[in-house]
Amino acid sequence: MHVVITGAGRGIGKVLADRYRAQECDVTGTARDGSAEVALDVTDPKQHQAMAEKLAMRPVDLLVCNAGVYLDKSQTIDGYPAEMWAQSFAANVTGVFLTVQALLPNLRAAQGKIAILSSQMASHTRAPGGSYIYRSSKAAVLNLGRNLAVDLRGDGISVGIYHPGWVQTDMGGTGADITVDKAVQGLINRFDTLSLESTGCFETYEGQSHPY
Numbered sequence: 696m697h698v699v700i701t702g703a704g705r706g707i708g709k710v711l712a713d714r715y716r717a718q719e720c721d722v723t724g725t726a727r728d729g730s731a732e733v734a735l736d737v738t739d740p741k742q743h744q745a746m747a748e749k750l751a752m753r754p755v756d757l758l759v760c761n762a763g764v765y766l767d768k769s770q771t772i773d774g775y776p777a778e779m780w781a782q783s784f785a786a787n788v789t790g791v792f793l794t795v796q797a798l799l800p801n802l803r804a805a806q807g808k809i810a811i812l813s814s815q816m817a818s819h820t821r822a823p824g825g826s827y828i829y830r831s832s833k834a835a836v837l838n839l840g841r842n843l844a845v846d847l848r849g850d851g852i853s854v855g856i857y858h859p860g861w862v863q864t865d866m867g868g869t870g871a872d873i874t875v876d877k878a879v880q881g882l883i884n885r886f887d888t889l890s891l892e893s894t895g896c897f898e899t900y901e902g903q904s905h906p907y
Contacts, residue, residue, distance in 0.1 A: 696715075696720045696721065696756045696757065697720070697721045697722075697723070697753060697754060697755050697756050697757075697805070698712075698715045698720050698721070698722050698723070698755075698756065698757045698758075698759065699722075699723045699724075699725070699750070699755050699757070699758045699759070699798060699801075700712050700715075700722065700723070700724050700725070700759040700761055701725045701735065701737055701759065701760055701761050701762035701790075701794055702725070702726065702727075702737075702761040702762030702763065703722075703724025703725055703726055703731045703761070704724070704726030704727070704728055704730040704731050705726075705730075706875065707761055707812070707859055707875060707878060707879060707882075708724065708726075708759070708761040708762065709724075710875045710876065710879045711759060711761065711879050711882065711883070712724045712731070714879055714880075714883060715883075723750065725737075725746065725762070727762070733746050733749060733750075735762075737762045737786055737789075737790030737791070737793060737794055738782075738785040738786055738789065738790050738793075740793060743793045743794065743796070743797040744797065746797055746798075747797040747798065747800075750798065750801055751800075753801060754801055754802075754804035754805035754807070755798050755801035755802050755804075755805055755807050756805045756807045756808065757807055757808045757809075757810065757886060758794065758795065758798055758802060758807065758808070758809045758810070759810045759812070759886070760790075760791045760794055760795070760809065760810065760811045760812065760836075761812050762786065762790060762794075763786055763787045763790075763812065763832075764782070764783055764786045764787060765783075765826075765829045766779050766782060766783050766828065766829075767779055767783065767826055767827065767828040767829055768826065768829070770825075770826075770827075770828075775827055775828060779828060780828050783828045783829065783832050784828075784831075784832050784835065787829075787832035787833065787835070787836055788832055788835045788836050788839060791811055791836050791839060791840075792839060795809060795843060802847075802850075802852050803850050803851075803852065806850070806851030806852060807852055808852070808853050808854070808855070808886065808889050809840075809843065809847075809852060809853070809854045809855070810854075810855050810856075810857060810882070810885070810886050810889065811836055811837075811839070811840040811854065811855070811856045811857070812856075812857055812859055812882075813833045813834075813836050813837045813840070813856045813857065813858060813897070814829075814830075814833040814858055814859075815858040815899070815905060816829060816830045816833050817830065817833035817834040817836070817837040817858075817897075817907075818834075818897075818905060818906050818907060819834075819906075819907065820906045836856070837856050837897060837907065840854050840855070840856040840895070840897075841854075841856070841895050841897075841907075844894040844895035845895070847894075848891060848894060851891065853889050853890055853891050853893070853894040854894050854895060855885065855886070855889040855893065855894070855895075855896050855898065856895075856896065856897045856898075857882060857885055857897075857898055857899070857900065858897075858898070858899045858900065858905055859878045859881075859882055859900050877900075878900050881899075881900030881901055881902070882900050884902065885898055885900065885902060888902075
């Protein structure tokens with residue numbers, strides 16, 4: 696099985712890559728800093744083209760769109776500059792679409808799966824205020840995933856959107872609820888069960904359906 700994971704240089708992405716390698720999968724990780732197999736800034740169309748050329752003719756069984764940013768964690772209501780909105784949406788939303796678009800021939804060849812990491816912060820049921828940019832971008836990528844699920848069903852490609860939990864990473868912080876290992880094991884279980892019957896799902900790492 697060939698697995699491609701964006702943002703595999705650290706955190707959830709790195710542990711996912713390590714776990715799949717331990718299962719003897721063929722893993723292609725990407726990282727903006729070049730610390731994985733493919734150097735990829737998901738906001739850069741030229742780097743997506745280079746990745747597509749490098750992976751040409753290699754079917755992709757599972758694409759995990761993990762790369763993302765949380766730039767507005769410490770912003771207050773008088774902050775949230777326009778540039779921060781643009782940078783965040785470029786990474787968290789446009790970057791996901793560009794990755795899917797670049798690898799669509801590979802996914803079609805395998806009738807593969809696409810796993811998009813969003814967040815419970817995308818849900819309209821969780822709106823405690825703050826983190827406007829991150830919440831909005833994760834809601835947008837949830838919507839993107841739901842629509843991709845419709846359009847790619849005919850190609851035999853299933854799409855799932857997932858809340859990985861509040862995870863003890865650089866992004867989540869040391870006070871987060873769960874370890875990276877626990878989140879990753881749950882996510883792998885979710886990816887394994889993803890199919891055309893469940894395409895378009897929004898689930899937690901524990902397998903619970905999450906309200907949109």
